[in-house]
Amino acid sequence: MEYSSTYQTTVAYAPFMELQNEYGQGFYYREGAFYPDGTQDRTVTNWGPKFDGTLHPAPWNPDTLVPYIAKPDNWKTFYNNGRYVNNNITLSGGSEKANYRISYSNTEDKGVLPNNKLKRNAVDMKFSGEMNKVFSVDMGVNYANTKVYNVWNQSRYFWTGGQNLGFNVYYVPRNTDFEQWHNTYRNPDNSTKPQPFTIGSGQGNAIVGGFSAMDKNNRVNTQNSLLAYLQLNAKVTPWLDLSAKGNINYYNQQFEEKDYGNGKDNSGGYYGTGGSYTTNYDVLFMAHATKKVNDFNFDLRLLNEYYGNLKGETYGAHTNGGLKVPNQFFLGNSVQDLGTTSSINYGISYPSLGTVSIAGDFNINYKDYLNLEITGRNDWLSTLTYPVNVPGMNNYSIFYPSFNLSYAFSDHLRSKLPEWLTFGKLRASLAYVGNDGVAGAYSTGAGYGPGVLVNINGQSVPTASILNGNVKPNYDLRPQKQRSIELGTNLAFFKNLFDIDFAWYKTNTFNQLLHLPGVPETGYNTLYINAGNIQNTGYELLLNVNPIRSKDWGLTMSVNIGHNAGKVVNFYHSNSGDITDWTIAGNYEGVETHAYEGGAFGVLVSRGSNFYLILKQGFLSLKTTVG
Template sequence: MSNSLNPARQGSANNPLFAFTYYKPRNVDLNTYINNNINPVSGGALGSTDRNRYDPYGIGSFAYGLQNDNRVQKENNLLANIDVNIKILPWLSGLVRTNTNFYNIAYERKNRGAGIAFAGGDYEIFQNTNKSYRVQGLLNASKQLSSDFELNASIGAETYQKNLNNSAFYNRSVTNGGLKIPDVYSISNSLNPATTTAYPNFGERTDAVYVYGDITWKNMLTLNFSGRNDWSSALTYRDGHGNYSYIYPSVGLSWIFTELPVFQNNSILSFGKLRASYSYTGLSARPQQTNTDGYFKLQDGTFNNANGGNQSVYGFSDNILKNDDFKNELDKEFEIGTNLGFFKNRLNFDVAYYKKNSYNQILSFALPQESGVTSQALNSGNIQNQGVEVLITGKPIESRDFNWNASVTFTRNRNKIISLAPGVENYDLDLAFGNDITSVARVGEQYGSLITGYGYSYYQKKDASGNPIASPSNGKKVLGNTGYGTTGGYYTFVRSQDYDGTRKNLGTMMENYLASTRQELSYKDFSLSFQIDAKNWRFNGIWNSSIWIS
């Protein structure tokens, strides 16, 4: 159970740290406005009347919102499980496990009116509930097959069910147009008819059977294996068809070569292991996506046809074109690595290289407006991630009273969009700074390329045919007025998209590398530990790094 009051606002001007450091002038006494943010004449926020006099920088009105827009969120989470273990034979056992997860959020917002005499304001309440449970059965075998071979294997089945039979709901009510009576917080005090939204949360069910285990030879060569078959309701259509059954296997091999006689009693190399694996991982669709998107149905409203008659309107639900053949998303990953221990394992290295390709991701693509729909979700894409992971651990000092343990990690990932959908080269992911910067997936580039048309434009003189020619002004930033408001009506540096329509690639939101170190020191009953984390990006040729110490 948790209870949070007024969590920090997120996003641009709503976040206090961002607003006070980025949007507000440095030469203003912030406390003067923060502590006196109610208009002394008209009430409401400091800038509700005569803003140029009382709140020229908007700081008081911002502080008013922070202090008078109060939000409370209560979360209740019940987790429970029961395990029953059964000993069948000395080498064979059974397990029956069931668990449940009940999660509820209750939210209330009281937003005091910021207008004259505290006019306006909002009151909002909502609740969201989710319920799930899992039942699992396993048979586990652990048997010494011979003096050289040992087998550990499990076979099992399970069912996972969430929000079935309309057992979980979302409901939200919010006032509309302000409050009739200021500071009276109830839905019935809404100036205009309040808005209420309520619906059952989408249910889903996944059934599965699986097998996994390993076979070891002479405690040094181990073959790992697994296989799983899922049946997902999220890939099942109303009429019962669908690609709802999918299998994903994996296999791995590891060799502890220091078990060989030649490495016994080696004073330098204490442990050595080589490993390799190849795996498939399946992922289903969004719950009920196959049964909500794109169904042709009667819409609200009518229109007059050519004969003057009243005609009903039919269309696709949510203006989405239905996909009648969704498949599961699929990851394929290969990894090789080694574990090495030196000097009685006081110095250890764990190094791995991986390559992972993600296929059949379910993405929504925009369609031409004249088609009568706005988008269609498709299985698409091949996104590749490959890189290295390094973990170094050591014990520089080890004694009876004083010990020093250290670890260093380094990760470098290289991401590339191999393909999207047929005929699609770009896919917008997200926006930042309003619409200033767009994060996109572009074929042939890294995931999350940062594209903007708000960068400087640079002059290039051209001849009558549009060909570049020499000029002493070439390469200089362009000053001007676009004439339609984007430069505020005065001369300033012109954005590249306003000058020649170009948009620039600033780099990628993906890190160039991640690194961290953790140090632990202890002396008798006293201990001290700290951790340093670092990230590194490269934007438009400029290296950017961030370091955190905890």
């Protein structure tokens, strides 16, 4: 039996970004000056005078006078210290013919954001044993139950409701005392007070919404995952063995959200519940043969694999218009009838992904110093199937090989090499990897699928819906393919006093799937295309020094140096048009990530009205636009 326990503490000791604490609230067009009566503009900007400690109305409460000073630690109101605790117990045992291992772990993780925590219980069981001289079996089950409480959406999009606590700190005057504001933001009747200033584009409740979420809201996400596998092995001959393995992965997720109202006596409010489940499977058959002929060792593996998904469901419902009785959380307490709103959703996902594969791995070794490995795999992808007599009718099949060659010249030429060269090996590889480019089911064209409507009585009525009706069909989508080339060497000197591992690589990714926005007049809002040749080149150097080596202990020092350069060789060129610039992420009042043909992949861009500020290799450059 083994037992282990881990305890960690996370201390939020500094703000998430550098903040100035010299100037306070004020508008720039008035040079930030106070009005004659000592009041200030109700603004989030910090163009006011330097802090001097004089009394002025508080930014969060104009009826209260407070010293005009910075609050450098006001961010701490939204953050607390985290704590991680994990306990694990394991039982294991066995004999020459059978072995087992059972483990249980309990995890509690308190986050640095208010009321955010995670609880997980997991059980893992494994068993292996010989049935007779030919057959043996391996099996295992892993189950985990996880509950996550009050996840805060920290993306830029969610700041308007107070979810992004980082933006709450950034978008307020530096003389704001969050702690005092938090203690007084509700009236005696439990309703929230109006926020005295707006943030950004008229968002007047971001801070108050954050306080309310800290104190009143409660969202629990429960996840259950089950992974089970069974493998049967057969030792047919001393040089041939067979195996068959199947595994299934079931995942279920449920959520429940209780939001207290911000009106008088907590009027308003919200309750929602729902969930989903998915199931994936994988079946693998393998034959493995080994043979030694004179100085050659041969190793061959043949594989046949099937994997995909099974039926899944998504369901949910929430109140609409608030709660009839405050602080009572159930669907029947909805102000508006759920049957006459869009407050109920239900969907079925039928098996939609399936892949059939055959593969082989052939290895030839000569005297343990020369090794050649050749692999090949062919996938047939259900996501890229087309009807006959269209350009992409054969695109569902993709073959990708690989070749790996290594030569330990120190073992081959030992007598001809100096003694200070302990070991030396050269290696080279060429590999191709293919997939469907995350095309997803039904990406090749429109179709029909089952759907559900809710009638006026709240009853579910089966119906049919159009799949991808807003996507323009592309009848020649191709699988994505990646080509990798690597050259390297391993060298050891002076009886392994120090050793070097060096590798140079070049990787090109072709036919990446891009989603283009469509022109509304065409009747479509999306178009899928294959595009791109993204190239990455670089090197990695690892140096290990072993100055102290004894029977009982040793000392190893390592230095790792690497460099990678990404380049967009091309995006998309056709008779219908060219694409040379692609927005990877962003485009919501913030920095965007772009890729430019001929430039690096993943360039940070800040957009202005007629210019771009481009961060390239650590430096800002200006790119003007026309219009």
